[in-house]
Amino acid sequence: MRIGTGFDVHAFGPGSHITLGNVRIPHDHGFIAHSDGDVLIHAICDALLGAGALGDIGQHFPPSDPQWQDCDSTVFLRHCQQLIEQRGWQVGNIDCTIIAERPKIGPHVAAIQQRLAQIMDLEVDQVGIKATTTERLGFTGREEGVAVQAVCLLLKG
Template sequence: MRIGQGFDVHAFGEGDHVMLGGVRVPHRRGVVAHSDGDVAIHALCDAIFGALALGDIGRHFPPSDERWRDADSRRFLRHAAMLMAQQGYALGNADLTVICEAPKVGPHVQAIRERLAADLECEVGRISVKATTTEKLGFCGRGEGIAAQACVLLERA
């Protein structure tokens, strides 16, 4: 078995939605990012890459590379899943926490779980998604951005 953890953060900017786990979540602001800025998927990719000892998402999809401008982060997650399979691992489980004051994540949790499970080719029951606030403290608490952290357990397939 191998364990990995990941973290990602993006500042809010212009826009009318955020992407979370491949799901378009309406919000009064968007995020400032090179790709679609999906903090949930970025944290999850980093957790998988970490468990495989393959660096971080920036190593695989550098923000300096224009190919990834406005990219759908689900491509990144499917790449991580492919590398996991190539190295002989399967996802045991993933635990993901989105950190923000807004938007409200709860109404979208099931859709996020289903989208992530589809991209990782696993049962929905292996994916946990939850949300928390920072009680109005720090950049998330002030509504300046959004963050996510993820932990994965990989098992030999």
């Protein structure tokens, strides 16, 4: 077994929605990001890469590279999972905590779980999604952005 952790943050900017786990969530802001800004998928990618001792998402998809501008983050996730699987590992489970005051994540958890399970070819019960706030403290508490923590367990395939 191997365990990896990931963490990512994106600030709010102009927009009418955010994307978490490839699910579009209406909001009065969007994310400021080079790609589509899917902070949840980015944290999962780092957890996968960390478990495989394969660096981080920035090494594989540098924000300085224009080919990743506005890229759908599922491209990153599929690539990271493929790297893991090529080395004989499979995902046992992922567990994520989305940290945000707004938008409220609870109503979207089931859709996010289902979408991530579909993208990663996992069962829904292998994808844990939780949401919390910081009780109005810090940048997430001031509603300046969203943070995500992710952990994954890899099993030898």
